Amino acid sequence: MDVLKSNSPVIIYLDVKSPYAFISVQPTLALEQDLGLSFDWRPYTLDIPSYLGSARKEGGAVVESSGRSPKIWNAIRYAYMDARRYAERQGYVLKGTEKIWDSSLANMGILFTNLYFRERIPAYLEAVYPPFWRRELDIEDIEVVKQCLDWAGVDSTEFESFATGEGKVMHDQILETRFDAGMYGVPTYVVGEDVFFGREHLPYIRWMLSGKQGPAPDIANELLTGGAR
Amino acid sequence: MIRAYIDFKSLECFLAIEPIIALAKEFGVAIDWQPFSSRPRALPTQVDDETVTQTHHRVRAESEHRLRLHYASVRGYKITTEPSTQDSTRALMRLSQISGDRTEFVKQAFEACWLQNKNLDDTHLLDQICITASAAFDSSKNDLEEIQVIAEEAGLFDAPTFAIDEQLFMGRAHIPWMRELLQQA
Numbered sequence: 318m319d320v321l322k323s324n325s326p327v328i329i330y331l332d333v334k335s336p337y338a339f340i341s342v343q344p345t346l347a348l349e350q351d352l353g354l355s356f357d358w359r360p361y362t363l364d365i366p367s368y369l370g371s372a373r374k375e376g377g378a379v380v381e382s383s384g385r386s387p388k389i390w391n392a393i394r395y396a397y398m399d400a401r402r403y404a405e406r407q408g409y410v411l412k413g414t415e416k417i418w419d420s421s422l423a424n425m426g427i428l429f430t431n432l433y434f435r436e437r438i439p440a441y442l443e444a445v446y447p448p449f450w451r452r453e454l455d456i457e458d459i460e461v462v463k464q465c466l467d468w469a470g471v472d473s474t475e476f477e478s479f480a481t482g483e484g485k486v487m488h489d490q491i492l493e494t495r496f497d498a499g500m501y502g503v504p505t506y507v508v509g510e511d512v513f514f515g516r517e518h519l520p521y522i523r524w525m526l527s528g529k530q531g532p533a534p535d536i537a538n539e540l541l542t543g544g545a546r
Numbered sequence: 547m548i549r550a551y552i553d554f555k556s557l558e559c560f561l562a563i564e565p566i567i568a569l570a571k572e573f574g575v576a577i578d579w580q581p582f583s584s585r586p587r588a589l590p591t592q593v594d595d596e597t598v599t600q601t602h603h604r605v606r607a608e609s610e611h612r613l614r615l616h617y618a619s620v621r622g623y624k625i626t627t628e629p630s631t632q633d634s635t636r637a638l639m640r641l642s643q644i645s646g647d648r649t650e651f652v653k654q655a656f657e658a659c660w661l662q663n664k665n666l667d668d669t670h671l672l673d674q675i676c677i678t679a680s681a682a683f684d685s686s687k688n689d690l691e692e693i694q695v696i697a698e699e700a701g702l703f704d705a706p707t708f709a710i711d712e713q714l715f716m717g718r719a720h721i722p723w724m725r726e727l728l729q730q731a
Contacts, residue, residue: 365600388585391703395716427728501606514609517719521620533620535565536719 318487320498321507323358324426326348326526330500330509331427332363333456334420336411339446341504341516343407344539346439348519352526358431358438360424360488361495361503365417404450407541411450423449423456423465425484430471440469547575548724549709551582551702552641553651554636557614557625559584560660562706562718563652564621569721573728579648581638581690582697584705623661630665637666639690640676643683650679 321328329345331338349356397413404411432443441532442463455461459477466473476484488518495501499512506513508522517536524534548570552559570577580646589611590604618625639654644651654675658664664671676683696709701714708715710727 364602387698388703391701395701395703395714398714399716496601497610499605501602501609501610509573512609513613515719517717518613532693535561535617535620536717537722538719540722 318490320359320399320491320494320500321512323357323507323508326354326508327522328357328359330359330361330503330505330507331424332361332420332503333423333427333445334365334395334414334418335363335451335503336397336404338503339411339450340403341519342398342405342442342446343541344516344519345504345506346442347541348523352523353361354526355435358427358442359491360421360427361491361500361505362419362421362424362488364492402505402525404447409447409450412452415452419457421488422459422462422480423454425480425488426462426466426471426476428484428487429479430466430469431475433475434469437469437471441466441471444469547578547710548728549578549580551697551705551707551709553582553634553705554637554655555629555631556584556657556665556705557618557660558610558717559630559706560568560656561614561621563656563719565718565721566706566708567649567653569725569728573731574700575728575731576647577649579641579652580697581641581693582702582705582707583635583638583694625660626663628708629659630663631659631667633667635667637672639688640672640683642679642690642693643685644676644713645684648681651675651681654679658713676691710726 334392401411430437449456463473463476502514504516506522508525517538520534520537550566589607592604615625659666710724715724
């Protein structure tokens with residue numbers, strides 16, 4: 318798998334445990350629908366401790382912390398506050414996590430759905446993201462991930478063998494080549510030769526895919542209102 | 547009112563000032579420009595025994611730099627890849643010393659830095675900008691460090707950061723939300 322190549326006009330890389338990936342899902346699905354295109358949805362499992370240090374919480378309080386300066390803590394607190402307010406606008410609940418999850422199985426669910434049940438991508442993302450961020454899903458449990466797939470209308474019978482075989486190979490290949498491809502976080506959008514990090518580039522991507530009519534837009538976080546979900 | 551924390555050595559800040567000034571003008575509100583020393587922007591160099599952490603930070607810095615240049619190009623700006631201003635402390639100090647509206651000083655200082663590639667670590671240049679911007683300043687005022695500490699205690703970690711009604715917004719991508727707040731005010 319070439320991480321920068323696809324038959325689709327846009328590749329989007331996501332991680333279920335990323336709050337910014339969570340709030341990018343609805344705007345990206347909206348763009349895909351508006352343009353009548355089919356994007357290539359792929360997983361990128363973040364190695365958070367390698368760049369943000371690590372911490373573990375119990376009952377909302379930090380009980381362990383490693384490698385985090387006051388500025389990093391400010392950045393992390395801001396990121397959750399920021400993601401939470403945009404999630405709430407979309408009608409979702411976003412609670413801070415108690416630990417850094419291994420999201421690889423849930424992320425391979427994105428890959429599995431994208432490869433074999435493409436039309437179920439919106440349903441799978443809805444099945445996994447909102448309940449995970451309400452702290453209702455143990456995404457490290459393969460049975461839970463299979464339930465999400467089934468809920469989304471994806472036949473999960475072959476998922477376990479996929480997650481230990483073809484899916485794991487593809488998932489790991491993305492991680493091994495991410496830096497050489499210029500990727501370091503999620504959501505990342507690949508449009509032709511261009512790599513964009515963050516949903517704030519969606520207005521520009523929309524402009525690119527719509528024939529570049531008029532002046533190119535600046536970055537902007539589009540406001541979506543989802544109402545109660 | 548919009549409170550804007552900025553750093554002249556930051557290209558991200560330069561790209562933010564024009565849309566923020568336009569937003570303030572649209573709603574007839576003032577901008578309270580405040581200095582905030584942001585993290586260094588020098589691009590890390592790849593080394594042989596790079597750790598995952600180092601690689602992450604290098605790739606991130608390269609990507610952010612590339613995208614800033616991209617959007618600068620979209621605006622029609624020709625930005626130097628090696629800006630003369632590496633230390634913005636003196637310019638931030640001057641910003642904190644100016645009384646009254648600081649907008650014209652901010653615009654001219656950013657333009658000197660990013661469009662004319664002048665080094666803002668120069669008292670004579672800053673004096674000249676103050677004259678052309680009609681900005682009166684008190685050179686005995688020295689509260690830059692205190693402003694930084696108070697800002698960090700309030701949760702700031704980088705620039706540009708904007709505050710409206712105590713809500714913090716890091717970066718110009720939040721302008722749609724900020725516009726909504728100003729519409730509701």
